Amino acid sequence: MSTVYDCTSSESRETGIAAAVQAVRAGRLVVLPTDTVYGIGCDAFDSHAVGALLAAKGRGREMPVPVLVGSWTTIDGLVLSVPTRTRALVEAFWPGGLSIVVEHAPSLSWDLGYTRGTVMLRMPLHPIALEVLREVGPMGVSSANKSGHRPATSAADAEGQLGDSVAVYLDGGESQFGVASTIVDLTGETPRVLREGAVQLGAIAEVLGMQPDELLPPAS
Secondary structure (H helix, E strand, C coil): CCEEEECCCHHHHHHHHHHHHHHHHCCCCEEECCCCCCEEEEECCCHHHHHHHHHHHCCCCCCCCCEECCCHHHHHHCECCCCHHHHHHHHHHCCCCEEEEEEECCCCCCCCCCCCCEEEEECCCCHHHHHHHHHHCCEEEEECCCCCCCCCCCHHHHHHHHHHHCCEEEECCCCCCCCCCEEEECCCCCCEEEECCCCCHHHHHHHHCCCHHHHCCCCC
16 A cells, blocks of 8 residues: 655655655655656665566666665765766766766675666755655665656656555655756766756766767767
């Protein structure tokens, strides 16, 4: 049985966040608002919960789960190294709509799917998401929708798709932007934009001292 909490009310928001934190720590799934679209999330270090998340979405391990963090400094404990260009993007666009793909630290005991040694990280610009993340630590979070369906921009939309597979729904109102994050792959010699979204290519290129077209993968 799922429980929905109206986080637009200060009283039920506090209760809802506490319930979400408890659910994540118990290995269950939660839906929470972010600054892009709603996300379905769990403890990033709980492999059973990550498996449940993939099952809820109807998604295979070949599409690994991204990770949301609650602060800039969290990245230092998750990645193999933080080169200058990675740090520059984090400082320019976090919290916000930029996801980065980096090599994760080999010592980490997590199983997010077939990551091939990489992880997609983001720090969302949303007070509810940040409050949960700062309580529970890094969370595996994917868009709150069935695979192949439109990402949810409201808690009701997410519940309609995911139902009782989720323990707690935090309703923060309609997503402000409803646009997925921009994804930049930083694992190669040249940064590459894998998906254009909430952050414009021009802004990313300016931070990296590149031209926007240099960020796009070569045409196949």
